[in-house]
Structures are given as C-alpha cells and as structure tokens.
Amino acid sequence: MDEKKYAKLEQEISPKIPLMKNILKAFLTGGIICLVAQFVALFYMTYFDFTERTASNPTVATMIFFSMLLTGFGLYKKIGQFGGAGSAVPITGFGNAVISAAIEHKSEGYVLGVGSNMFKLAGSVILFGVFSAFVVALIKTILVKLGVVSW
Amino acid sequence: MEGMNIRKFGLLIIIVFLLLGCSNVKNDIRVQNNSSEDPVKIKELLTKDERIKSAAVLFHERELLTAVRMKTFSRFSKRKIGKELEKKLKEYYPELNVTVSVDNKILMEMNKLMDMKKQEKVSKKIKKLKSLIKEET
Numbered sequence: 001m002d003e004k005k006y007a008k009l010e011q012e013i014s015p016k017i018p019l020m021k022n023i024l025k026a027f028l029t030g031g032i033i034c035l036v037a038q039f040v041a042l043f044y045m046t047y048f049d050f051t052e053r054t055a056s057n058p059t060v061a062t063m064i065f066f067s068m069l070l071t072g073f074g075l076y077k078k079i080g081q082f083g084g085a086g087s088a089v090p091i092t093g094f095g096n097a098v099i100s101a102a103i104e105h106k107s108e109g110y111v112l113g114v115g116s117n118m119f120k121l122a123g124s125v126i127l128f129g130v131f132s133a134f135v136v137a138l139i140k141t142i143l144v145k146l147g148v149v150s151w
Numbered sequence: 152m153e154g155m156n157i158r159k160f161g162l163l164i165i166i167v168f169l170l171l172g173c174s175n176v177k178n179d180i181r182v183q184n185n186s187s188e189d190p191v192k193i194k195e196l197l198t199k200d201e202r203i204k205s206a207a208v209l210f211h212e213r214e215l216l217t218a219v220r221m222k223t224f225s226r227f228s229k230r231k232i233g234k235e236l237e238k239k240l241k242e243y244y245p246e247l248n249v250t251v252s253v254d255n256k257i258l259m260e261m262n263k264l265m266d267m268k269k270q271e272k273v274s275k276k277i278k279k280l281k282s283l284i285k286e287e288t
Contacts, residue, residue: 028165035168045255045256045259046259049283050256051254051256051257051283051284051286052254052255052256053254053286053287054286054287055256
C-alpha cells in the first residue's frame with residue numbers, strides 16, 4: 001500500500017466533519033457568552049459609576065471569574081465540547097486555560113506544581129498580548145509624531 | 152425526549168432574544184431649559200439628524216450638556232459623530248460650555264437628572280457627569 005492509496009482509504013473511512021453544524025454551534029456559544037457579558041456590563045453601568053468605555057475592564061474580570069468557577073466545577077469542559085472555538089475565543093477561554101492547568105498540576109505541590117504551571121497555556125496569551133500592544137502603541141506613537149493621525 | 156425539550160427551549164430563547172432587537176424603536180429628544188438660551192436650534196439639529204435615535208439636552212446656567220444615542224449601525228462611528236455635533240453646537244452657542252457625550256451611561260444619568268425635583272443639586276451632578284465623561288481608565 002503506497003501513500004496515495006492510504007490517504008484515499010483514510011478519507012473514505014474517517015467520519016465526515018459536520019463543518020456547518022460546528023460553525024453554527026461555535027457562533028451560538030460565543031454569542032451567548034457575549035450576551036451574558038453584555039448584561040454584566042449593563043449591570044456595572046446601571047449600579048456603579050462606569051461609562052460604556054470604562055465598564056469593559058470590570059466586565060472582563062467578572063467573565064474570567066465566571067469561567068474559572070465553571071472550570072472548577074467541571075462545567076466549562078461541557079460547554080467547550082459543545083461550542084468548540086466559540087467557548088475558547090472569548091475571554092472566558094483564557095480563564096479556563098489558567099484554572100485547568102492549575103487543577104492538573106495540583107498534585108505536584110503548590111509552588112512547583114500550581115505556581116509554575118498555572119500560566120503554561122495562558123502565559124503565551126499574556127506575552128504576545130503585551131508584545132503586540134507594545135508594537136501597536138509604537139506604530140501609533142510614530143504616526144502621531146509624524147502628524148499623520150491624532151490621538 | 153428530555154433532550155428534545157431542552158433543544159426546543161433553547162431555540163425559543165434564541166428566537167425571543169433575536170426578536171427583542173426589533174422592538175424598542177423610539178425617537179425621543181428631551182430638552183430641559185433652565186437658562187435664557189434658545190433651545191429651538193439644538194432641537195432642530197438633533198431631530199434632523201437621521202443617525203440619532205434619542206437624545207437628552209440640558210441647559211443649566213452656563214452649561215449645555217448633551218447626551219445622544221445613535222442608531223445601531225451609526226454606533227460604529229459614534230465618537231466621530233459626537234465630535235461633529237460638538238463642533239456644530241459650539242458654533243450655535245458660543246457663550247456656553249458645550250459638552251457632548253455619546254455614552255449610554257451619560258444618557259441614563261441625564262434622564263435621571265432631568266427627573267430630579269431638587270434644583271440645587273443639579274450643578275453638583277453636572278460636575279460629576281463631566282468628570283465621568285473625561286474618565287479614560
């Protein structure tokens with residue numbers, strides 16, 4: 001059996017991925033997470049002194065807190081199984097990545113296990129987030145200094 | 152059987168939320184005047200603008216506070232529209248302190264402020280709102 005034959009066989013046997021269904025599921029899951037976040041933002045705007053612009057920070061923190069609780073109780077993985085990328089792309093996926101790594105390495109002790117492995121997955125998110133923010137700010141600063149755009 | 156019910160329920164919720172977006176279409180522009188300025192010009196400007204859904208305008212002593220809410224697809228460029236409005240209003244009322252906000256929170260607070268009975272507290276509240284508009288963090 002050569003390579004081409006194997007590839008053909010593999011394609012025939014392996015089950016077809018329901019692409020449209022998965023996309024729809026991810027869309028709905030991500031949308032519902034964002035709907036919840038919208039209500040949280042509305043809550044902060046109604047009961048505290050946050051404007052539309054400033055309410056985003058506490059909202060993000062609250063959504064991460066929710067997803068951490070759900071991960072701890074084992075519910076977030078069910079959402080992840082259903083929604084796929086729809087549950088990973090919003091900020092709740094970040095909270096899930098942090099807490100699931102912490103739970104996984106709990107048996108290795110609190111310092112060397114939880115402490116050093118907690119940001120195993122989420123660490124790259126922070127690193128590249130900070131780095132890309134730096135690059136964007138640098139470009140904007142240069143453009144402002146050149147007088148192309150204004151703050 | 153059970154799963155089917157949950158699915159139907161979920162579909163119902165999705166449809167309800169989708170249809171909720173269709174309601175709530177109202178175009179109200181509230182103007183409250185506690186000064187000797189002429190409020191007709193600003194009212195005309197705001198009603199004529201197709202992009203504005205609702206607005207609250209308050210004249211108080213030397214302050215002119217305006218909060219507007221854009222229609223859905225104008226919301227993407229709401230800061231720009233707000234700046235445009237501010238410029239026009241400064242032309243119309245050169246001797247007033249003009250403040251324009253496109254933030255929903257400010258609109259909410261302005262409506263609360265207009266319903267308030269006690270007039271002494273209004274200046275204090277306006278000061279607070281203006282600092283809230285300037286807040287960046």
